[in-house]
Amino acid sequence: MDLGRLAQFSGASVWHRVPVSRRAAVLVLLFLGRAGEWRVVLTRRSARLRSFPGHISLPGGKADTGLESAFMVARREACEEIGLGREEAFGARVEPVAELPCYLSRTLSAVRPCVAVLHAPDGAADLGLRLNPGESSAIFSCPLADFFPGAGAAEAISRSNQSVKWGGVPWHLRSVTFARENEREAPWLRGLDDADSASEEDEAGEKHEWGPRGARRNSANTPIYDVWGLTANILHDISAVVHGQAPAQFGQEELIAALWRHGHMRDERSALEKSLIADSGASFGALLPRAEMVRLRGLYASNI
16 A cells, blocks of 8 residues: 555645635544554544534544645644644654545535544554544544455455435445454554443434435444445545555546536535535536536546
């Protein structure tokens, strides 16, 4: 697995065209596990959050100002969510690797993944990470390679992928599950799980079926972490690239750019955009010309 392959995808992005209110970034924080494998740090969102409660996600969030780069946004949010300081502490160092193409979130924001490597001292038992009760209820890691179907699953319990359509555009609905109790976990990540919050999420209901366009209803699973949807897609694509098998379309820059060119992705979400967010059967075809939809379907069908 060669992280250097990601550099070819780190360039100009539609992220800088859309309004600040539509910009978001996530931190794909990688570190070497005890077996020499690349592991990625993930969080479980607090059950108290209004959006995507209990879901597994990458640390990240929205831009505050137009002066912030995507990496600055990702680092700021990681500091707020999991206590990853922006300055070196506990002997650890965060090395930026690449700012990658954007993905379109279900709330119609441009999400830019920012890959970084965490260099931690050998045998470190504490890097100062902490849970923010209002943001996260768990912090854990899993092997990056487990998100690439071409690699054997080292820790994943199950891996699935369904080809669906979101707003008439081809989309992957991936799910990769991991045990909550993991003896291979890094020492400095052990114990970063709020048992009370986990109970609240588990009591929310059993695992539901996928929604018609990939909207997962209750995602509380016991006793596993279910990495699905956008987070799983981002990690799949990154893992595919570092394995030397880049997807035909990395991210959804073309879809976001098309929406922006045709008067959408502005500060305020239009009624049509809100209907897409509500997953009410609306189509991107209501926002884009037919020829544009045909082009986009062809582009993203190449990834299926």
